[in-house]
Structure formats: structure tokens, C-alpha cells
Amino acid sequence: MRNGIALILSLAILAVAMPAQSGGTFVITKSVIASGGGNTSGGTFSLDGTIGQSVAGGPVTGGSFSLTSGFWGGGSSSAPTVRSPFDFDGDGKTDISIYRPSEGQWWLNRSSTSVIVYTFGNSADRLVPADFTGDGKTDVAIYRPSTGEWFVLRSEDATFYSFPFGNSTDVPAPGDYDADGKADAAVFRASTGTWYIQRSTGGTTIENFGSPGDLPVPADFDGDGQTDIAIYRPSLGQWWMKRSAAGVIAVTFGVSTDRCVPGDFTGDGKADVALYRPASGEWLILRSEDYSFYSFPFGNSTDTPAPGDYDGDGRFDAAVYRSSATTWYVQRSTAGTLIQSFGAPTDLAVPNAYVR
Numbered sequence: 001m002r003n004g005i006a007l008i009l010s011l012a013i014l015a016v017a018m019p020a021q022s023g024g025t026f027v028i029t030k031s032v033i034a035s036g037g038g039n040t041s042g043g044t045f046s047l048d049g050t051i052g053q054s055v056a057g058g059p060v061t062g063g064s065f066s067l068t069s070g071f072w073g074g075g076s077s078s079a080p081t082v083r084s085p086f087d088f089d090g091d092g093k094t095d096i097s098i099y100r101p102s103e104g105q106w107w108l109n110r111s112s113t114s115v116i117v118y119t120f121g122n123s124a125d126r127l128v129p130a131d132f133t134g135d136g137k138t139d140v141a142i143y144r145p146s147t148g149e150w151f152v153l154r155s156e157d158a159t160f161y162s163f164p165f166g167n168s169t170d171v172p173a174p175g176d177y178d179a180d181g182k183a184d185a186a187v188f189r190a191s192t193g194t195w196y197i198q199r200s201t202g203g204t205t206i207e208n209f210g211s212p213g214d215l216p217v218p219a220d221f222d223g224d225g226q227t228d229i230a231i232y233r234p235s236l237g238q239w240w241m242k243r244s245a246a247g248v249i250a251v252t253f254g255v256s257t258d259r260c261v262p263g264d265f266t267g268d269g270k271a272d273v274a275l276y277r278p279a280s281g282e283w284l285i286l287r288s289e290d291y292s293f294y295s296f297p298f299g300n301s302t303d304t305p306a307p308g309d310y311d312g313d314g315r316f317d318a319a320v321y322r323s324s325a326t327t328w329y330v331q332r333s334t335a336g337t338l339i340q341s342f343g344a345p346t347d348l349a350v351p352n353a354y355v356r
């Protein structure tokens, strides 16, 4: 019985691309069903009945069906791909990395290969690294406030392109707002509470969400693959999130001196509202699952928070760069604490780029 239902579902999918059919006996050979799989072997499959109709009727009975898994990739192909931020080599792990403003240098300590240095930017530029080209590797990128220009260094071949999008007082806040796997240039204009998003799939989104004094904290809070517009209101400790699938929600979590470090710390595919409290060196995480929170100390008052997924397990890891000691401390969720020397005292931690 159960196998019969599975067969109907699978064949209903198979029939989508076909014209409607009715009547007759359908014969499907193994080569049609399992061209790429390894589960079907030795036989010809026959089916009488309802190809081309919706799955609305009762189950097929009276037959002997044998069906193994593996149709259409097991149905997983439509799940959004969760990628790690600041992953310049595309191995799924955030890379320890610094920007040296005086030289315009990016030093990337890539987790799968080696250190590489790019000169790209100047001391007044803002860091906006993200995967703009959609190859799974974060691209080195800067926003130049004086001209409102974006400069992206393609991870594919280290060539660059640039385009204007924003003005001198805008806060750059790129993300994948249209869920096509490519980061979209975006800015938050705090003076008017307006978001401008240049979608990689085409067109510009202009949306009012926020007020003067708010900070942009976009992330995928509902886990549908689309970055969600969101702001933090420091004066009230309020987070306002315009979730793309689940609607607007507001939570009060934090004080004005906290730093916003949203990310998926719990590993459910949804970003958690999260804070770093410099005064106590504490991380405070509001679980997306049930809005309960937990906290733990990791860092001190002068450390730079640099969250990311450094061990690539799908969960954000607390991390700080201690510039005075040029040392990174990473509390990896699966691999223990990493202590690594990388950088100089005046360097900026790249994974701090979107911490507000």
C-alpha cells in the first residue's frame, strides 16, 4: 500500500512535463526511471492507471509494486543551500581574515588552502565581502562612500567590476534578498529608513523599514533562503525583522551598547537574533526555535566580535579578534577552541564587516 502511494507520487512528478494522458497501459523501463541512480535494477516496470492526473484519488491496490528510493535526487534539490559567510575558498568554513586599511590589503587565511593577499580598496572604503558571483566563494568587495560605488573582485579570476548604488551616508548591507545564490548590493538609508536592494535577478527593491538611528541587521531569520530586511533600534533594544516568508516580527533583546551578531547559532537553518556585550564579553543568543535565550562568555571589552561558521557544521561560532595581541579566538561548535595569531594591531577583522 505504502509503496503504491510512493509510486503514484513519483509518477505524478514524472508526468508534469507531459501532455495530459488518460486510459491505456503505461510501461516505464528502468532506463527512464533511474538514469542517474543506483537503486533500480533488472526489470521493466508496468503501471496501469492514472498518470497525468492529480494525486487526489485513493491508493492503488491489487498490484505488486517494488520501489526503492532515489527518484529525482530524493527531493532534496529544492532545499536552500546554506553557505558560510566570509568563506573565500568555498569549503563551507569561514576564513580568518583581516583588512589592512593603510595598505588596502586583504589577508585571507583560507581554511582549505593557504594565505592569499589582495590589494583592493583604500582606508576610507567599507568592507562588503559576499558571494556576488554565485560560485560558492565569498568575493572580496568594498563600498566606497565618497562615490557610492561598489567594487567586487570576482573569486573566479580576480578581475573586478564596479557599479554605483548608494550615497555617502548609506550603510551597505548586502545579502541574497532574492535567493538566487548571488549576493545583492543593498544599502540602508537611515535618514529616511529606506532600503534599496539591487536584486541580482533584476530590478531594484525600495522599501521603507526602519527609522533614523536604526541599524541594518539583515539575515535569513525564517530560513527560506532569502535574506530578510531587519533593523536594530539601539535606544529601545528592539529588533524588527521583515521575514520574507513568515512576516514582520519584533523582539526586545539587548541594550544600546550591545553589538548585533545575528546568525544561525543553533543550526536550524534560521538566523538567531544575537548580541555581543563588550562590557562583560558575553554572547547572548535568542534561539529561533522558541525564542528562549542562552548566553556564554567569550571575549573581553576591547575584542572585536567576528562571528562566522569556522568549522563548517552549519552553526555559527562565537569568535573575536584581539587586535592588541593580534590573536583570534574561535569557539568552534564541533572542533573546540581555536587560538591563532593572524593580523596586526591596526587591522580590521573581515568577519566583523556586518556587526553593527
Ligand SMILES: [Ca+2]
Pocket: 086, 087, 088, 089, 090, 091, 092, 093, 094, 095, 110, 111, 112
Ligand atoms: Ca573557507
Ligand SMILES: [Ca+2]
Pocket: 175, 176, 177, 178, 179, 180, 181, 182, 183, 184, 199, 200, 201
Ligand atoms: Ca541575489
Ligand SMILES: [Ca+2]
Pocket: 219, 220, 221, 222, 223, 224, 225, 226, 227, 228, 243, 244, 245
Ligand atoms: Ca528569509
Ligand SMILES: [Ca+2]
Pocket: 308, 309, 310, 311, 312, 313, 314, 315, 316, 317, 332, 333, 334
Ligand atoms: Ca560552527
